[in-house]
Amino acid sequence: MSHDYIPVRDADFNIWFKNLTQYVNAKTTGQNPEWTHIPASEVTLLADTYAAWYTVYVVTLKPHTPAETLAKDEAREAAEKDVIRPFVGQWLMWKQVSDKEREEVGVHNKKPRRPAIPAPTTVPELEPRAGVPRQIVVDYRDKGSAHRGKPADVHGLELRWVKAPPGFVPKNIEKDLIESAFDTKSPLILTFEEGDRGARIYMAGRWEIEREGVKGKFGDIVSAIVP
Secondary structure (H helix, E strand, C coil): CCCCCCCCCHHHHHHHHHHHHHHHHHHHCCCCCCCCCCCHHHHHHHHHHHHHHHHHHHHHHCCCCHHHHHHHHHHHHHHHHHHHHHHHHHHCCCCCCCHHHHHHHCCCCCCCCCCCCCCCCCCEEEEEEECCCCEEEEEEEECCCCCCECCCCCCEEEEEEEEECCCCCCCCHHHHCCEEEEECCCCEEEECCHHHCCCEEEEEEEEEECCCCEECCCCCCEEEECC
C-alpha cells in the first residue's frame, strides 16, 4: 500500500482515522456547520467505514487467527483506497477548508505550484578557437558580457553544429546544424577524427533552463577550422 499522509502502523492509522472521522463530523453537523460543501451521505460513509475498520482491528489487539489478521488488512486497504483517499481528494482540498484545518485533520496541504520560469531572453556569444590537434575549443558568454560562462539563471548551453562540405553555408540553424552538444561550464570542447582536420565547422548556441527544458533563441552562427 502507498502511505504518505496516512500513518503506516495500524495503531497510528486507527488514531488518525478516528480523528479524521470525528473532525469531519464536528465541522459538518450542528445548527451552523462550518463546512457545508460535504454531503451528509459522504460524512456517514466515512463514519461507517471507520466503524467497520475498528470492528476487525480491535480483534487483532488480543491473540487472534491469521484469518482475523487478513480481515483487518483487507478492511484497511478498502478503507484507504475506496473511501479515505477519494474523500480527502474530493472534499478536503476545497477552499472552504483552510491549511490549518488540513493540518489539524492530518492530511497534506496542496503544494503551491512552482512559478513557470520564462525562456532566457539573452543569447550566447561563441568564441571558437583551435585546441590540440583535432579539437575545437568553444568559449562562450552571455552576449555583451565581459565574463565567460553562462548566465546565473540557466542550466547550460545547447550547441548546434555541422561539418560543412565545400561551398556549404548554413542558413537555417534548426535545419542545417544537425549535430548537437550540451555544456554547463565554459569552454565546450568538440573532438574530431583525423580525417576531419581542415574541415570548417559552423555552430550556434542557445541557453537552456534545466527544470522545464525551456530554451532561448539561438545566437549568431560562427565557424572554425578543425586543427
